[in-house]
Amino acid sequence: MTTFEKRLLDEFQRGFPLVERPFAAIADDLGVTEAEIIETLGRLRDEGMVSRVGAVFDPGAIGASTLAAMAVPPGRLDEVTALVNGFDEVNHNYEREHRINVWFVVTAPHRARLDAVIAEIGERTGLEVLDLPMQEAYHLDLGFPLQWN
Amino acid sequence: MSTPVLDDIDRRIVVATQDGLELVREPYRAVARRVGIDEAEVRRRLAAMQARGVIRRIGAVPNHYALGYLANGMTVWDVPDDRVRELGRRLGGLGFVSHCYHRPRHLPDWPFNLFAMVHGRDRATVQGHVAGMAALMEDVERGHRVLYSTRILKKTGLRLAA
CATH class of the missing domain: 1.10.10 (Arc Repressor Mutant, subunit A)
Structure with a gap:
């Protein structure tokens, strides 16, 4: 990655300008052209370094969300994962090293739908689903400084 | 609602x-x-x-895995309920903590009530951060774990139906 690409990623994880031509505003800050900013972000996105350029929404502010977890026997991991991921309400799902090994975020327009999704996953798998909704946040996700090698 | x-x-x-x-x-x-x-x-x-906080930020959303942040540790702590806010603010203020939340315990299986996500280039880096976090706990924590992610099973942005 070039120094310019690193600066672009470091300095514009937040505070993306809300002006008519935001890429031109960023270009002014970094001393390059608007076209170079657009081209570089497009390439970083195509290469997978950047997931997207846009807003990070707070799922809890838009509807109801929770972190759910299950202890899935290793032999059933593929089957249970396919079932869980089949719900549009599940947006993140990670396998983690612990007896409770499947951790996923469920987001829905309201709590009742969230409860229904969790109940259905529990019934269809016969496994307990831990429901761990956020009680309070102590850090807003504002991005974090990247450490380059 | x-x-x-x-x-x-x-x-x-x-x-x-x-x-x-x-x-x-x-x-x-x-x-x-x-x-x-x-x-x-x-x-x-x-x-x-x-x-209003509905949008946390607007900008480039980096893919930490692709950028070489291969270790993603969900650190979980069992702290007294009357200290969780104070300790949560301390952990949430650390630069390497991307999210920090109070969540309910689920006894007896799950005694942990404070979650802090730590990203690092490797596990040794994350372990170093966790040692620093434990030092901030002033001996009031009753236990903690680091759950490393071994596989992303699904990852999409927030989906709101059109």
Whole structure:
């Protein structure tokens, strides 16, 4: 990655300008052209370094969300994962090293739908689903400084 | 359910932007066209959603795995309920903690009530951070674990149905 690409990623994880031509505003800050900013972000996105350029929404502010977890026997991991991921309400799902090994975020327009999704996953798998909704946040996700090698 | 924080136009803006802004000279105009409002109104509403906390930030969303942040440790702590806010603020203030939340315990299986996500280039880096976090706990924690992710099973942005 070039120094310019690193600066672009470091300095514009937040505070993306809300002006008519935001890429031109960023270009002014970094001393390059608007076209170079657009081209570089497009390439970083195509290469997978950047997931997207846009807003990070707070799922809890838009509807109801929770972190759910299950202890899935290793032999059933593929089957249970396919079932869980089949719900549009599940947006993140990670396998983690612990007896409770499947951790996923469920987001829905309201709590009742969230409860229904969790109940259905529990019934269809016969496994307990831990429901761990956020009680309070102590850090807003504002991005974090990247450490380059 | 509390008062909806988004009206219909806000929701349409969320739907139109949840996969990211178009990388064109006037990205908000592209959103405006899809939503059917004017360009300045899109920017005004995005600013308002940000002020209300519905939008946490607007910018480039890095893919930490692709950038070499291979270790993702969910650190979980069992701390007394009357100290959770104070300790949560301490952990949440650390630069390497990307999210920090109070969540309910689920006894007896799950005694942990404070979650802090730590990203690092490797596990040794994360372990170093965790040692520093434990030092901030002033001996009041009753136990902690680091759950490393071994596989991303699914990852999409927030989905709001159109």
